[in-house]
Amino acid sequence: MNDLTNYKLNFEETAVSGRIYALLCRQCQNYCGVDSSSISYERAEELLSSLLYTLSLVAEADEVELTEVVMRDAEAALLRGTKILDEKRRNLPIFYQNIIDIAPEIDNIYYLSTMSEIGCFFKRYEIYFSAHEIPCSIDYQLLRPVPESRLGISFIEEYLYRISLENQILRYFDPREVEYLQQRNTPNYNDVPLNLCEPIFKNAIGIILCQSDRKSLIFTQSDCKKLAKSLQNLTKFECDKLMTDAAVTLCNIIPIRAPKAIDYLCNAARDLVPRLSVALENDVFEQLFM
Secondary structure (H helix, E strand, C coil): CCCCHHHHHHHCCCHHHHHHHHHHHHHHHHHHCCCHHHCCHHHHHHHHHHHHHHHHHHHHHHCCCHHHHHHHHHHHHHHHHHHHHHHHHHHHHHHHHHHHHHCCCCCCHHHHHHHHHHHHHHHHCCCCCCCCCCCCCCCCCCCCCCCCCCCHHHHHHHHHHHHHHHHHHHHHCCHHHHHHHHHHHCCCHHHCCCCCHHHHHHHHHHHHHCCCCCCCCCCCHHHHHHHHHHHCCCCHHHHHHHHHHHHHHHHHHCCCCCHHHHHHHHHHHHCCHHHHHHHHHHCCHHHHCC
């Protein structure tokens, strides 16, 4: 067992650290009683992580640095951060249930188990001493992963936002074509840890690059030749712009209006550029677009 001496030594260097240390001491007392000397070093580290995450929510809301939040009024910031967490904990299950209610038919076991686990997250999540933790298993892959810097319920919030957006794309297209592309991409896709939106999104971008206004996702051999020809001799910058413009066009078609969502899909489209380059070099466009 350790007391908090090491923390105090580390935090005495600045006024900000001193205020955080004082908050940490109080959190330790709240966690284990009046005598915080009985708390383990590892548990104190976890309480500190939870504390800093809670304070960071206030900094994010006010669009200021964490140090400014602490120096203004650390105790008030902690109280406000806890209220933000509580509001997220009450509101996010509603968004989660909406995703479940309007989701396309998805049989992938990794998607289903992950969504079930997120349902359990809301029952397990603790905002006072473990706010930074994510007490559930996330096995389903996204088009673009949530940054590791996202902690606690902020991670789940962003993950669900991206799931909702990707499901919106899946819902837009003909279910028969969606199923056909899933089978072509991975015959046993129901049992594989993959992203279900990726083959649909990729083909949708490809159809737009072919300057076709048809809603069908299915690529023809003629489409592949036309697309390969249009992409030859383009610089990386030109390819990135082409993919960005295609993603914006797709957003207009579906439609998807939120700037954050458009930015996500533009980044996902630019992620395809290296694969386009490999397909061009090896003349295997038919393997990339199905």
